Amino acid sequence: MKYIxxxxxxxxxxxxxxxxxKEDLQANVAFMRAFSKELKETxxxxxxxxxxxxxxxxxIRAGKDGEPVTDGVFPESKEFLAGxxxxxxxxxxxxxxxxxxASRAPGAGAKAANMPIEVRRVLSSHADLGL
Amino acid sequence: xxxxxxxxxFEHLLRGLAPQVLGAVARRFRDFSSAEDAVQxxxxxxxxxxxxxxxxxxxxxxxxxxxxxxxxxxxxSELARRERETAVAAETETLTSILEIEADMDPDDTLILLFMxxxxxxxxxxxxxxxxxxxxxxTTAEIANAFLVPEATMAQRIxxxxxxxxxxxxxxxxxxxxxxxxxLPAVLHVLYLIFSEGYTSSIGSHLxxxxxxxxxxxxxxxxxxxxxxxxxxxxxxxxxxxxxxRRAARTGPDEELIPLDKQDRTLWDRSEIAEGIELLTAALSxxxxxLYQLQAAIAAVHDEAExxxxxxxxxxxxxxxxxxxxxxxxxxxxxxxxxxxxxxGPAKGLELLRPLDRDPRIAGHYRLDAxxxxxxxxMGDHEAAIQHYRIAxxxxxxxxxxxxxxxxxxxxxxxx
Amino acid sequence: xxxxxLMSSTATGVQGYHAQSKQDIEAHMAILHRINKDxxxxxEFVATQGLTGPQEAKVVRGEKNGLPVTDGIFPESKEFLLGxxxxxxxNAERAYAIAGRISAxxxxxxxxxxxxxxxxxxxx
Numbered sequence: 177m178k179y180i181x182x183x184x185x186x187x188x189x190x191x192x193x194x195x196x197x198k199e200d201l202q203a204n205v206a207f208m209r210a211f212s213k214e215l216k217e218t219x220x221x222x223x224x225x226x227x228x229x230x231x232x233x234x235x236i237r238a239g240k241d242g243e244p245v246t247d248g249v250f251p252e253s254k255e256f257l258a259g260x261x262x263x264x265x266x267x268x269x270x271x272x273x274x275x276x277x278a279s280r281a282p283g284a285g286a287k288a289a290n291m292p293i294e295v296r297r298v299l300s301s302h303a304d305l306g307l
Numbered sequence: 308x309x310x311x312x313x314x315x316x317f318e319h320l321l322r323g324l325a326p327q328v329l330g331a332v333a334r335r336f337r338d339f340s341s342a343e344d345a346v347q348x349x350x351x352x353x354x355x356x357x358x359x360x361x362x363x364x365x366x367x368x369x370x371x372x373x374x375x376x377x378x379x380x381x382x383x384s385e386l387a388r389r390e391r392e393t394a395v396a397a398e399t400e401t402l403t404s405i406l407e408i409e410a411d412m413d414p415d416d417t418l419i420l421l422f423m424x425x426x427x428x429x430x431x432x433x434x435x436x437x438x439x440x441x442x443x444x445x446t447t448a449e450i451a452n453a454f455l456v457p458e459a460t461m462a463q464r465i466x467x468x469x470x471x472x473x474x475x476x477x478x479x480x481x482x483x484x485x486x487x488x489x490x491l492p493a494v495l496h497v498l499y500l501i502f503s504e505g506y507t508s509s510i511g512s513h514l515x516x517x518x519x520x521x522x523x524x525x526x527x528x529x530x531x532x533x534x535x536x537x538x539x540x541x542x543x544x545x546x547x548x549x550x551x552x553r554r555a556a557r558t559g560p561d562e563e564l565i566p567l568d569k570q571d572r573t574l575w576d577r578s579e580i581a582e583g584i585e586l587l588t589a590a591l592s593x594x595x596x597x598l599y600q601l602q603a604a605i606a607a608v609h610d611e612a613e614x615x616x617x618x619x620x621x622x623x624x625x626x627x628x629x630x631x632x633x634x635x636x637x638x639x640x641x642x643x644x645x646x647x648x649x650x651x652g653p654a655k656g657l658e659l660l661r662p663l664d665r666d667p668r669i670a671g672h673y674r675l676d677a678x679x680x681x682x683x684x685x686m687g688d689h690e691a692a693i694q695h696y697r698i699a700x701x702x703x704x705x706x707x708x709x710x711x712x713x714x715x716x717x718x719x720x721x722x723x
Numbered sequence: 724x725x726x727x728x729l730m731s732s733t734a735t736g737v738q739g740y741h742a743q744s745k746q747d748i749e750a751h752m753a754i755l756h757r758i759n760k761d762x763x764x765x766x767e768f769v770a771t772q773g774l775t776g777p778q779e780a781k782v783v784r785g786e787k788n789g790l791p792v793t794d795g796i797f798p799e800s801k802e803f804l805l806g807x808x809x810x811x812x813x814n815a816e817r818a819y820a821i822a823g824r825i826s827a828x829x830x831x832x833x834x835x836x837x838x839x840x841x842x843x844x845x846x847x
Contacts, residue, residue: 180774182804194697198717205710206561226840227727229701234815235833236822244823247833257729257804257837272783272793280785288785295781296804299773432813455725456769456811464766507843557844564844673846704838704846 178222178264178298179271181278183291184255187230196284203282204289211278215263220274222262230256262298271295317362321353321370325444328370330416335408336378339423339479340469343441345377346370350446368405375408415481417442418533421526422482424468425494428475433468434497435504440465442529443522453504453517491534495543495599498527502547510558510707520551541590542600549583549606552576563714564707568615580610601630620649637669645678653682673702677712689719725769725839726818728808728825730832734777734799740830754828762810762821773806809839 185193196204215221231248233256239245250256261278265271275293283289325346333342349370363369413419424438439445439453451461482490505519527544534540556570565571587603605626612618627643640663648656660679663669680695696716700709732740740748762768777797797803808825812818815838822834 180772190701194700194713194716195720196713196717197721198714201710201713201717202561202563205563209562225727226706228704228838228840231701232704232838234819234822234836236819236826236836237831237833238823238827242823242827244819244826246819255802257727259840268781272781275781275783276785278785279783290784292782292784295783296777297775297779299775299806430813454811459763460766460768460811463763467766507845508841510842510844702846704840705843706840707842707844708846709840 177266177268177271178262178300179268180296180298181261181263181271181275182294182296183258183260183278184294185258185291186255187250187252190230190256190258192284200282200284200286203286207281211281212261215261215274220263220265220270222264224259224261226259227257230254268295268297315354315358317353317357317366320362320366321350322444324367324370325350326417326420326442327412328367328374329441330420331371331408331412332374332378333420333479334411334413334416335375336382337479338378340473341378341381342374343469345374345381347440347447348377349373350444354446368409371405371408375405415533417529419479419481421494421530421533422487422490423472423477423479425490425497426472426475426477427490427493428477429468429471431497431500433464433471434493435501436461436464437468437472438497438526439501439519439522443526445517445522449517453508453519455516491537491539494530495539498523498530499543499546499599501526502550506550506554507705509554510562510564520547520554523547524551536593538590538593538595539597539599541586542597542603545583545586545590546599546603546606548579548586549603549610552579552583552610562707564711566711567609572614575610580607583607583610596629596633598630598634601626601633605630618649620646624650637663637666637672638674641669641674641678645681648682648685653685656682671702673699673708673712675699676702677708680712680715684715684719689722692716693719724814724818725809725811725841726815727837727839728810728818728822729835729837730805730807730825730829731802731835732805732832733802734797736832737776737805751828755825758821758824758828759808762808767810767812767817767821769809769811771806771808774804777801777803 212221212224215224230250233248233250235247235250236244237247261274263271263274265274272295275295279291279293280288281291283291328349329342329346332346333339336342352373353366353370357363420442421438424441425434429437436450436454439450440447445453447462447465448458450465451458454461481487501519502523505521505523508516509518509520524544524547527540527547531537531540531544552575553567553570555576556572556574557565559565583603584607587600587607590600591604605623608619608622608626624643624646627639627646631639631643640659644656644659647659657679660675660682663675669675676695676699680692680699683689683692683695693716696712696719700712700716703709703712743751759768759771780797780803781793782796783793808821810818810821812821815836818836818838822836826832826834
């Protein structure tokens with residue numbers, strides 16, 4: 177069963193991250209690397225991606241003439257996807273356990289960040305969406 | 308050089324033979340596109356069978372035979388589809404002699420393929436993928452792995468690239484010496500792009516990707532063999548070697564990015580540097596001062612410096628000024644500003660960066676803020692440096708670069 | 724250059740979608756299918772996924788004793804991800820054009836476009 181584990185953050189969270197001390201940044205980067213490595217070694221890893229900064233995000237709608245209309249303005253409360261892991265596991269409980277580990281990535285002040293990780297199951301096709 | 312993900316003893320042999328086989332089969336059957344598919348299939352068959360059966364006595368002949376069989380099978384089914392006359396069908400029934408095909412081989416075939424695959428009608432991305440497959444002999448899977456896209460996507464790109472060649476009517480023949488002069492820059496540009504792609508992606512090992520930098524060097528060596536004494540080809544090879552020489556020093560133990568001024572120079576590959584310098588000297592002695600030779604000369608100044616402090620920045624500045632006349636671009640201006648900053652002080656560097664804010668090709672690019680931050684740091688304006696490091700970090704999509712920039716900012720913030 | 728195109732909605736939005744006729748929903752699916760096909764053909768397709776609805780979503784925080792605390796609150800107005808496309812394109816404008824097409828096919832729902840970070844030494 178494929179699950180996506182999503183790390184989200186408001187713009188203020190990203191700005192906060194950018195101000196972490198060198199040691200905290202390095203500890204977090206090291207954790208993420210080790211975490212992905214562990215997922216690979218335990219055979220559950222499908223993929224992981226980091227996304228660009230919220231300041232670079234664009235919102236697109238189709239304009240009247242079909243040309244895309246680009247907008248880079250988001251509300252302050254908007255939660256941006258920072259990155260995700262996709263894992264293939266036997267049960268939802270296994271997915272939550274792994275998400276909990278991700279959540280304990282070291283944060284500012286060398287404490288566990290306890291970031292909320294949103295866990296969703298990935299469908300195999302749009303037909304499953306029940307739309 | 309790093310092991311390729313697909314590292315097999317005869318891989319090197321196989322890939323060296325690929326363009327020769329393709330040239331022969333394409334020439335014989337007068338169908339580059341189908342021949343390219345057939346050779347790809349023959350390569351895959353070799354990867355599957357040779358580990359079990361051993362490398363054949365005549366590996367090239369083996370590949371030609373398998374590829375030819377695919378071609379005749381393909382043609383037969385095409386003919387059957389089109390319900391042609393049996394007289395024509397009978398011709399394809401004749402056993403295609405490997406000896407005949409090999410006799411038809413032209414030592415220029417690899418060069419023909421290189422020019423074809425780098426034809427200006429193709430987008431850089433198409434030319435890169437087609438060159439890697441047809442001239443490099445990489446499998447679709449290897450190329451897909453190198454670019455981190457699904458295999459089916461890469462197969463489709465190559466298919467479309469060949470379609471472009473077909474519709475553009477690019478002939479399977481060597482460009483005339485006159486045409487060659489005009490077409491060579493496109494070839495060198497593609498090879499350079501393959502190298503850049505490989506070099507930037509070789510940071511850190513955590514993504515086992517095909518070593519394109521190594522492949523680019525190999526292909527450029529081939530090009531040099533095919534076009535001996537061409538100063539731009541020699542210059543390009545020199546540039547690649549002088550750049551690749553620093554590869555081991557670019558990444559720290561935690562896979563962090565280490566900039567040039569902080570690298571452990573004992574990790575630089577001295578033999579690559581020596582070869583690069585030798586080639587560069589040969590290229591420059593021809594009297595021409597092209598784009599790649601200039602870039603190689605700049606790399607040589609860095610590589611020959613014992614330490615950062617010993618770097619002849621005045622020489623580098625002079626070379627960038629020359630490069631700015633030969634091939635101006637915002638990136639050249641940026642690098643010129645860096646060099647000027649080292650020679651005349653950071654204030655001068657900042658001054659030279661200002662026009663770039665008005666250049667849409669680079670305004671808003673992370674490097675502009677990264678370089679600014681560096682100058683502000685040198686001037687002791689830590690607040691401005693921190694601000695620009697953080698702006699640059701938000702603008703870059705390179706994780707190692709982002710981590711580096713944020714770390715620089717935090718370092719300075721910590722000094723407050 | 725790899726981009727992820729994110730399609731999100733709210734519970735209210737999805738309800739509105741469900742309220743459409745079966746034909747309209749099928750027509751929408753057909754257009755998205757067509758878009759995927761075109762992306763495969765152009766050699767730009769990397770992946771596309773749909774996600775299960777928010778009613779099954781969990782938000783996990785690791786607690787000190789290591790046991791996950793699960794919490795699945797999604798108020799009516801909270802946006803959640805429905806699915807995404809990952810494309811590999813020559814430039815940003817191409818990513819926006821694809822997003823525009825998806826948006827147009829999907830009742831002009833705005834599509835968030837984000838570039839992937841890479842583990843390469845420099846940005847594209």
